[in-house]
């Protein structure tokens with residue numbers, strides 16, 4: 001990891017992440033610093049403002065930021081999914097129009113898939129796009145949109161055009177309204193919002209990717225990147241849990257010496273070390289496959305996300321237990337890590353959806 005990024009995490013994220021979590025917001029200066037360091041979408045090619053960072057570098061970057069603050073890492077995830085989608089599925093005009101500002105962070109992107117009215121999984125039936133001459137009229141509601149309060153551009157999935165279609169929706173389009181969501185269990189400083197679309201008129205060039213076929217194209221590739229990013233962020237959470245647990249148990253005294261010297265405590269610590277190494281290796285393997293554009297990357301990302309998120313939740317649970325009452329305090333990072341880790345099992349494909357898909361793949365491989 002480049003020294004400036006590690007320094008940024010240690011000096012500018014770690015000491016403030018608990019306060020931001022309580023305030024449920026990130027200061028604008030920190031978002032500016034993310035831009036100065038070129039962290040918003042570094043995988044973009046130089047002609048669009050990036051530095052063509054391979055996925056192997058991106059996983060390390062998101063791990064490092066995740067160690068410091070899951071809210072910042074969450075913003076990087078969804079913003080990256082939007083930039084990635086425009087880069088991979090956009091026309092030359094769409095790339096030229098949106099990517100330079102997405103690359104430097106002067107325009108932030110949010111990813112709008114989940115609607116309150118729709119069913120489980122990627123059901124977007126609660127948001128519809130109806131043709132009107134050359135335009136589209138977008139109506140619906142997207143709930144739980146990370147970065148939704150800050151974003152200037154929403155990537156919205158809607159029912160229309162003969163199936164699911166993706167739209168690039170500027171925040172200032174008439175009919176778009178943004179309601180902040182507060183008090184959510186984890187990633188509280190990620191500026192969550194509910195976004196409503198009331199007959200939002202969009203030109204034909206707001207469509208991203210193939211009409212009616214966003215499910216197997218724009219959505220799949222964006223979620224694939226999102227899963228790898230969340231999995232990497234989970235590795236960072238595990239590292240933070242391990243660091244905090246070792247530091248605390250070495251100084252917390254029992255009648256017979258430091259807590260760290262008790263065998264039951266060491267078992268928890270060694271399980272964290274093992275979870276950390278396993279999750280990190282799975283992320284690096286998935287990143288390697290993604291860099292090689294190997295189709296096996298989709299399943300590798302799912303396995304990495306499934307393992308890293310469940311391991312982060314389990315390690316955060318252990319870290320909390322090892323800290324005792326201190327871990328329950330809102331002043332202690334472990335309480336935040338515990339809440340953030342729990343959310344990771346729900347977002348970017350819940351644990352159950354990963355289990356169902358991974359098992360289905362195993363079934364296909366055995367019966368092939």
Ligand SMILES: Cc1cc2nc3c(=O)[nH]c(=O)nc-3n(C[C@H](O)[C@H](O)[C@H](O)COP(=O)(O)OP(=O)(O)OC[C@H]3O[C@@H](n4cnc5c(N)ncnc54)[C@H](O)[C@@H]3O)c2cc1C
Nearest residue numbers: 078111112113114120121144145146346347348350352353
């Ligand atoms: C902090 C946070 C940030 C988020 N950010 C975004 C964002 O930026 N963009 C966005 O689009 N969405 C976002 N979401 C929404 C998130 O992606 C969804 O919450 C997630 O996909 C789960 O969908 P759901 O909440 O509708 O749960 P449901 O789909 O209603 O599922 C409820 C439970 O049932 C389980 N389940 C579902 N189907 C099955 C099945 N067939 N078998 C067994 N169990 C099943 C699920 O695993 C889950 O545990 C965010 C959510 C949170 C909490």
